[in-house]
Amino acid sequence: MQFLADADLSLPQALRDIHRLAVEQPIEGKVADYIPALATADAIRCGIAFATLDGEVHTAGDAELPFSIQSISKVFGLVLAMQRMGDGLWRRVGMEPSGQPFNSIVQLEWEHGIPRNPFINAGAILVADTLVAHFSSSRQAFLSFVRRLAGSEYCDVNDEVLASETRHGSRNAALAYLMKSFGNLEAEVDEVLAHYFFQCSVEMSCKELATSLLFLANQGMHPITGEKVTSPRDAHRVNAILSTSGMYDQSGQFAFAVGLPAKSGVGGGIVAIVPGHGVIAAWSPPLNRHGNSTRGLSMITELASRLGLSIF
Amino acid sequence: MQFLADADLSLPQALRDIHRLAVEQPIEGKVADYIPALATADAIRCGIAFATLDGEVHTAGDAELPFSIQSISKVFGLVLAMQRMGDGLWRRVGMEPSGQPFNSIVQLEWEHGIPRNPFINAGAILVADTLVAHFSSSRQAFLSFVRRLAGSEYCDVNDEVLASETRHGSRNAALAYLMKSFGNLEAEVDEVLAHYFFQCSVEMSCKELATSLLFLANQGMHPITGEKVTSPRDAHRVNAILSTSGMYDQSGQFAFAVGLPAKSGVGGGIVAIVPGHGVIAAWSPPLNRHGNSTRGLSMITELASRLGLSIF
Amino acid sequence: MQFLADADLSLPQALRDIHRLAVEQPIEGKVADYIPALATADAIRCGIAFATLDGEVHTAGDAELPFSIQSISKVFGLVLAMQRMGDGLWRRVGMEPSGQPFNSIVQLEWEHGIPRNPFINAGAILVADTLVAHFSSSRQAFLSFVRRLAGSEYCDVNDEVLASETRHGSRNAALAYLMKSFGNLEAEVDEVLAHYFFQCSVEMSCKELATSLLFLANQGMHPITGEKVTSPRDAHRVNAILSTSGMYDQSGQFAFAVGLPAKSGVGGGIVAIVPGHGVIAAWSPPLNRHGNSTRGLSMITELASRLGLSIF
Amino acid sequence: MQFLADADLSLPQALRDIHRLAVEQPIEGKVADYIPALATADAIRCGIAFATLDGEVHTAGDAELPFSIQSISKVFGLVLAMQRMGDGLWRRVGMEPSGQPFNSIVQLEWEHGIPRNPFINAGAILVADTLVAHFSSSRQAFLSFVRRLAGSEYCDVNDEVLASETRHGSRNAALAYLMKSFGNLEAEVDEVLAHYFFQCSVEMSCKELATSLLFLANQGMHPITGEKVTSPRDAHRVNAILSTSGMYDQSGQFAFAVGLPAKSGVGGGIVAIVPGHGVIAAWSPPLNRHGNSTRGLSMITELASRLGLSIF
Known part of the structure; x- marks a missing residue:
């Protein structure tokens, strides 16, 4: 992962670009309606945040609005x-x-x-x-x-x-x-x-989600609070299970296309761990048939591709 | 993956140690017998090779004996x-x-x-x-x-x-x-x-296997022949599928414990890709109930742990 | 079904014989213990009753003791x-x-x-x-x-x-x-x-069970109370489902060996309908691995064979 | 089964009525096309035969045309x-x-x-x-x-x-x-x-099919040839399995609605055993989604209902 050298400067710009590309596309997918309270989510909302191990959080769009984190x-x-x-x-x-x-x-x-x-x-x-x-x-x-x-x-x-x-x-x-x-x-x-x-039923924003999971990108230690949340080994383990099983029945495809440990929820959120670098959180309520946010997938796929983030 | 700096010098030694530890243990598991021709494999054989992107292949044990590569x-x-x-x-x-x-x-x-x-x-x-x-x-x-x-x-x-x-x-x-x-x-x-x-039914040695798959650790380009075997994207994809599905019904556990894309065969071989660094191949015929080589698993797990090889 | 002509006189004797044969055999099977209250059933109890459409109920053994009818x-x-x-x-x-x-x-x-x-x-x-x-x-x-x-x-x-x-x-x-x-x-x-x-959790005796289901052997009309419990068509339908599905995962085997619509329960009871003639009820708590009473099966199989009761 | 007394005289008439009713209905279902050679069957053909134990075979419609007996x-x-x-x-x-x-x-x-x-x-x-x-x-x-x-x-x-x-x-x-x-x-x-x-791929007519299976309605003995084809017990057994499993995934429904041991084939034929009386064979190529002939089902259901043929 050689992205930091040249990408860091442009990370805020990359997020803005990617967000703009996403919201310019017609909305695909369908807001979750298996419970009525989720069906009222605003389909047009869309945000992304990238928290890095140095404590910075770069964002674009509705990255500070809380949403239902679900899974x-x-x-x-x-x-x-x-x-x-x-x-x-x-x-x-x-x-x-x-x-x-x-x-x-x-x-x-x-x-x-x-x-x-x-x-x-x-x-x-x-x-x-x-x-x-x-x-x-x-x-x-x-x-x-x-x-x-x-x-x-x-x-x-x-x-x-x-x-x-x-x-x-x-x-x-x-x-x-x-x-x-x-x-x-x-x-x-x-x-x-x-x-x-x-x-x-807990609600968090992209910014809060990305920040909260930084320890998974940092061998178990939260870089901001300094708390040793897990051992390095347990952080690897969580990432491993995320990698094979975090994206519902599309986990293989996500590993194939993006190559990052990640977890999605039917509230439209997706978090992706970039080991050694940080955490991405994206949010947009409309889901594909696997239950994953369509715009969330697009934004993270594009970001990973531009920055060369795959762990593989 | 910061292992190269200090580990390279000691890689040959690490392989020898790990191999010795493995063969000192009592043999667990059972040589595959679902076809008679495999059942004759010598349970005592055991080898390991680590081919690195610079073209070196470090080995220990029976790393140059051909065996049935199977899956x-x-x-x-x-x-x-x-x-x-x-x-x-x-x-x-x-x-x-x-x-x-x-x-x-x-x-x-x-x-x-x-x-x-x-x-x-x-x-x-x-x-x-x-x-x-x-x-x-x-x-x-x-x-x-x-x-x-x-x-x-x-x-x-x-x-x-x-x-x-x-x-x-x-x-x-x-x-x-x-x-x-x-x-x-x-x-x-x-x-x-x-x-x-x-x-x-093809037979290869650990050394040959590790060498042959180097392109998967190198964005698709074989570092010795210079052949562009796949695109970087396709190399990532193969590693992704290896990561979720390469170790039979123990793939999740292997990701959990080792954290490397890998593939095993009932001939007792296991290959593991270390993106950006090289390829490990291990061989020992006795298998656990999942069809994975018991000593092969031990050696690769130990090596990944010592050198901090997990992609997570 | 030509059994009535010569069998009626000997039905009481046949029931006594069959019951004696059953209790002379060593007890096979195991009293249900998936709930503690059933596990206390007395394994040695054994009874059989044959209620005929004329209102008679012939019995042998513990046919008047109530037991858990379960399924x-x-x-x-x-x-x-x-x-x-x-x-x-x-x-x-x-x-x-x-x-x-x-x-x-x-x-x-x-x-x-x-x-x-x-x-x-x-x-x-x-x-x-x-x-x-x-x-x-x-x-x-x-x-x-x-x-x-x-x-x-x-x-x-x-x-x-x-x-x-x-x-x-x-x-x-x-x-x-x-x-x-x-x-x-x-x-x-x-x-x-x-x-x-x-x-x-209702408890009934063999005598009560056999009597209660007589309408299924009589086109839906209960011959003692005169109540039209179901239409003839619905009586046939219940018998049809009993015939394919009444004996758990041994229904096919029971149809094969006995050839009567029947239902068993893990309390050790079995009822079998003899269309046009009457109803058999047998009880003995020890069960085979399918959940059917072992002695109950033996007694009904033997009775059906002696009297030629198969509907096929 | 008290139908013989009054029904025998009218059996030929009943068959003719039932056949006419069937062919007057619009054709439902679809001729089997999973293999091309079956797809050419003439959807309009329709026949029925009832062979009785006395050696008579009553027929209506295309009962002497051979068709693919399939299952x-x-x-x-x-x-x-x-x-x-x-x-x-x-x-x-x-x-x-x-x-x-x-x-x-x-x-x-x-x-x-x-x-x-x-x-x-x-x-x-x-x-x-x-x-x-x-x-x-x-x-x-x-x-x-x-x-x-x-x-x-x-x-x-x-x-x-x-x-x-x-x-x-x-x-x-x-x-x-x-x-x-x-x-x-x-x-x-x-x-x-x-x-x-x-x-x-064998072809037979309704008349031949009904005749050939008479032994199953007669305790294993073929009433015309006198051949003891099976023991009485084995005849009961075949009827029992036909009863639970002869009509594909509609076997329960057929037992429920008709109550006779029966077997169908995707050529459009259905045979039904009437123990102690005879064998019905019906044929019409169009099938329902379970693979059973729609007109064949109608004709046999109607005949069983009119004559009170259910074994239950």
């Missing part, structure tokens, strides 16, 4: 659980790509209630179970963790989204009860789901 | 097909991890004869079909390609292995006929399988 | 739902054999929340949903229905079994929530499960 | 294999309904190469393997068997259909090679498929 919360949940449980976590959740749509119950049945990885819904519910079992108030612990990483007290839950998630959570309840039936859930299903829906 | 041949087949077919190839084979055992027929059925990626058997058979359809003698073309990359005229097919593969190829025939029934195979099944079994 | 309750639930909903029921549940273990969630996922038939757990939960939605108190309605058919006020729920079912009902909750997520459940999941666990 | 041949193949192999056959093929489309490869993979029953394609190919292994010329043996049962020397193979089957047999080849890979096929795949395609 991106799975990264924070996983890191928090790794901190508390150590390698014991990996006896209860796998680290292999799933090869199935993100909420498939079939694989969970075949594999006796052990989710394939922590980024499919079943895996994130399992992780939520470990948090509920470990913390007296797992929701508060989650929020504190995110705020500390983002350096912002403003990250918070959207109550309307939370209520909507809870009302439309039957499939996640099915996943949770199935794991419970295999003995792979410790806490009560209701509590686990309450935590899971809570973390999905 | 590692899928990498050569894929690159040869990419050269000839361009992006049209990706309409007939996917690039997503499979989440299924390497020879599963279930997924092929669900996905209407489009194999998930070129490193599962169905995908490699599909790639073989494109080679058979494109070359007047695809087997000769394959062998010439491998020899040129390895810089060795000695790479050749083991006739006994080839005969054994052919006699025990019913499952691969089932995969081929299933793709044929979905209209995703152009050539005659018999010819396609003949090519596929041929490439699986 | 046999699915027959009563289905008939009650058919009475209330008519053919609309079949838009929400299928009538095809499942080819899968009785509680498989995989098929339910593939088929978008439409259970294959009313005798797998998902199907019976769907039927319970229609009862909950239709009756002000579906549990009371169920119990009244069963008592009326059995001609006995003593049929009742075992509270300990009910509590145990409820505590260990995670897998059934998973099935219910999955159907809910596909929009195929009207009532609240908790209420539906409460009904389902209630009906599974 | 109905699986019944003859099974009976021939049962004659030769006895109960050993059931170690290599199951007797449970499949719950999957008739040619699904998924189940075969899950169940390690043991087909679920002899009426799915894999099961019939397995049966073909036993015939090839047993007879010096299995094709000749099959044809002689069918001719003897039908009392007609004219039953023969349609060479054009046979050639077409062979050219489009990739999916069946996949099934055969998959079974071979599990060690559940004795003979060479090519020979097994040659037999299988041969028996599918």
